[in-house]
Amino acid sequence: MQDVAQLGRLRRVRPAAVDYTRWVTIATFFLVWQLIAVYNAVHQVFNPVFLPSPTMVLRAGRDLVGRGVLYLHILQSAWRLLIGFSLGTAVAVVVGILVGRSRRLESIAAPLLDLVGPIPPFALLPIFIIWFGVGELPKLVFIAYATFLPVLAYTVDGVKSVNPLLIRSAYSLGASEMQIFRRVVLKSALPNIFVGMRVSLALSFSALVVAEMIGADAGLGYLIIDSRNFFRMANMFLAASLIGVEYTLFSLLLGRVEARLFRWRKGGYAHALER
CATH class of the missing domain: 1.20.5 (Single alpha-helices involved in coiled-coils or other helix-helix interfaces)
Incomplete structure (x- = not known):
């Protein structure tokens, strides 16, 4: 005891x-x-x-705050990331559920994913700019595309990994198709979906920075490229550090949501073997 x-x-x-x-x-x-x-x-x-030292970077940040431009760069990057990541995740989850539940759709989608998947999203940015112009739309579509593929793959895997015994048990208890989807399939696939979202989050930030370096007038990626043009090293380090801070905040928020949804999940191996 x-x-x-x-x-x-x-x-x-x-x-x-x-x-x-x-x-x-x-x-x-x-x-x-x-x-x-x-x-x-x-x-x-x-x-x-x-x-430059961190103190020099902080002084550069103070100067940008005094000019009233730092908040603009931070907010522009945050809302682009939020919209693009949300859009890519939503589309990927819907498509992944459809593909995971249908062998015919999977046989159609698998060759396309094998063809498109190995292509780095950054290689397609010039195509997005040609298709959609140099406004906000190509940036959001590019971020959404970078988010889409990993979430799709994990969603399909999560739907296919649902225990068939749970589905048969729900059918035998008189559950409808919608009830089985909401209470069995979706809940069983959610852990995999969140893993895909975590993987995609880092890719989304990479896509955000690259997109803002081309054809943007605000954002942390734009701040890096603009500072490079004028050789302001402290500003470049400041923008890079703020990208890391934004990623940390988004990751913590995603982790909080995940922890709230999956309270039943414990620490696994690390908590099983306490030292």
Whole structure:
């Protein structure tokens, strides 16, 4: 009984320790960056202009805030990512459910996915610009496309992995097709769908930055390319850091939603074997 109580205390303390370690890691990264930049500025190992310190990056951010443009770049990137990612995920989930439930649709879609899947989304950006112009539409479509394929693959796999016994049991209890879809198929496939969303999130941010570097007048990707043109290294590092911050916030939000939906899921191997 004492061992069980001790294990319970360890599990209650564990999440705080993980969060604490995460913040220590981030703080250590910036501290090491600061030390390397200061050392290089003193000893001139390479041109100090190429590696601004975090304090210089913060000063550059303060200057952009004072000019009233930093918020614009952050918000432009955030709403483009939110719309493109949401659109790509929604279409991928719908198509994935249809393909996963029909062998005929799967036989039609599989060769197309094998043909299009290996093509990097970035190779298609010039085509999107030619088709849709240089406004917001090609950027949103490009982000949605980068999101679409991984979510589609994981959705199809999730639908096909539903336990047939659960479906037969629901039929035997008189459940309708819609009830089986909502309460059995969709709920069983949701964990796979969220894995696909996590994989796609990083690809979506990459697509966002590339899209904003071509034909944009605002956004963090535009800030990087504009700073490169004027050799403002601190602004480039600032934009890159803010992209990382935005990704972290979106990832945390997605993780919170996932944790709320899947409260039944525990920590798996890491929590099963407490040290």
